[in-house]
Amino acid sequence: MDGDRRGWRACVLAGAMFAVCMAGTTLPTPLYGHYQDKFGFSELMVTVVYAVYAFAVIGVLLLVGNASDAVGRRPVILCGLGFAAASAVCFLCATGLGWLFVGRLLSGLSAGLLTGAATAYVMELAPAGGASRATLVATAANMGGLGCGPLLAGVLAQYAPWPLYLPFAVHLALVAGAVAVTLWLPETVRERGSLRTVRPQRPGLPPQVRAVFGPAAIASFVGFALFGVFTSVSPAFLAESLNERNHAVSGLVVALAFFSSTAGQLAVGRVGVGRSLPLGCAGLLAGLALLAGALRWDLLALVVLSAIVGGIGQGLSFRGALSAVAAASPPEQRAAVISTLFVVAYTGISVPVIGVGVLADPMGLEGAGLVFIACMTVLVSTAAAYLLRRPVPAST
Known part of the structure; x- marks a missing residue:
């Protein structure tokens, strides 16, 4: 019973880490109007900045989508969280359109690494016989995190100061917490190799x-x-x-x-x-x-x-x-x-x-x-x- 309780606690904490990362990918959504006013770019540029994220995800899925099977879940997740933090820093430092492109690119790299690795991690941390509930945790973390990003940014931009800075500062703090959680959780891949064994899919x-x-x-x-x-x-x-x-x-x-x-x-x-x-x-x-x-x-x-x-x-x-x-x-x-x-x-x-x-x-x-x-x-x-x-x- 205690083992099951520990397993579910680890599973839920991994889900929370997953949600934090995914929230960062949609965080800029309600803020694009502010960026247009500040940097003076068109609606076309909004869509291109947005799409850079998807192209980065596709690249990661094809090139290193199976990396966590080879080197372990935690190293890949920590790398993904590092890209998420770097993305938040880009938006915090943004002085022009180029920063937004780089920030979205890093966000896509983060999501591409996390999507497969974190989903597998949540499933593997769950107690035996808990696959169905673990799937629920992973699904809720993924889509729920994507939903929480624009909601968090929208509320902060509307009701708090510094609308182009505070949402990313808050997310940076959440990412730091997610890193601490990941370092505390156990590795679930027992036989690990090196990046040399990773092949494009x-x-x-x-x-x-x-x-x-x-x-x-x-x-x-x-x-x-x-x-x-x-x-x-x-x-x-x-x-x-x-x-x-x-x-x-x-x-x-x-x-x-x-x-x-x-x-x-x-x-x-x-x-x-x-x-x-x-x-x-x-x-x-x-x-x-x-x-x-x-x-x-x-x-x-x-x-x-x-x-x-x-x-x-x-x-x-x-x-x-x-x-x-x-x-x-x-x-x-x-x-x-x-x-x-x-x-x-x-x-x-x-x-x-x-x-x-x-x-x-x-x-x-x-x-x-x-x-x-x-x-x-x-x-x-x-x-x-x-x-x-x-x-x-x-x-x-």
């Missing part, structure tokens, strides 16, 4: 996976693209179209999308993998429709509903997609297939967002957003139609 797609992978990848792409738009340009839309300049409100709207995704992922256990992917596609379609209505009629309530419904759809579809492609993959190629899915997902969080930024100048944010919604609707409708004809087997 090539994306792979065996023939037997392709039928499942297509709709799964499309749904993942659209879900992450929706998150990308919420976290990069929704604060600007709230300020320009709805005259809602309260940073806490814009941070809360973004946070709701991530919190709702957590709820959607947790619902997969009850809904089942076979139904979660088509239901997730339906949720994404509903979220896109609500966002279109918000853009068309300038209604804050529809923005909030879009964040909630779209977030649930994203959670259902992504966990369903991950489970489906993992089950369909041969064991010796499973890691490569999952890496490919993550590459598609993080491409979704970057490329469409830059497209919105490119269109924002000639068309305005509302027009660019409607074009984005139309393109994403076509994609997710294609995936949904395919799933109606060839459902994912319930056994996956």
Whole structure:
């Protein structure tokens, strides 16, 4: 009993460390308007600064995504926390656009290292027989941390002094605490090698996976693209179209999308993998429709509903997609297939967002957003139609 209690305490502490790191990746979201006023750059630059993060994550996942299997969880996690601290320092010292690029790049490196290593660490620290609860801890830490970042920054920027400095100072202190926790927790990888054994992971797609992978990848792409738009340009839309300049409100709207995704992922256990992917596609379609209505009629309530419904759809579809492609993959190629899915997902969080930024100048944010919604609707409708004809087997 005491061993179980110690195991769960370690598991929860590792989850808290994971959440702190992920919160840093979304911390700048409600602050981009301040940076635009201070440094004088366009909406396109906002989306490019945001997308740098995703490109860094993709690079780390492909090049050293399996590093913690070789050298241990704690060294990789500590390295990731070091990048998170360096990112916060860049934002604290920012005197121009270049600092923001470097800060987002470091944040992406941090998330790329932490995502796999910390998820595995949380699972391994849990007592025997606690895999289901440990999965809940890891999921809540990941998506909950992403949601807490904009909420924390929004509240501090609105109600405390130094809006461009205090959020990152607070996060730096939290990272220091996370480092102390990691140093206290035990290592879970017993047989460790060196970085020489780490090899780049090539994306792979065996023939037997392709039928499942297509709709799964499309749904993942659209879900992450929706998150990308919420976290990069929704604060600007709230300020320009709805005259809602309260940073806490814009941070809360973004946070709701991530919190709702957590709820959607947790619902997969009850809904089942076979139904979660088509239901997730339906949720994404509903979220896109609500966002279109918000853009068309300038209604804050529809923005909030879009964040909630779209977030649930994203959670259902992504966990369903991950489970489906993992089950369909041969064991010796499973890691490569999952890496490919993550590459598609993080491409979704970057490329469409830059497209919105490119269109924002000639068309305005509302027009660019409607074009984005139309393109994403076509994609997710294609995936949904395919799933109606060839459902994912319930056994996956």
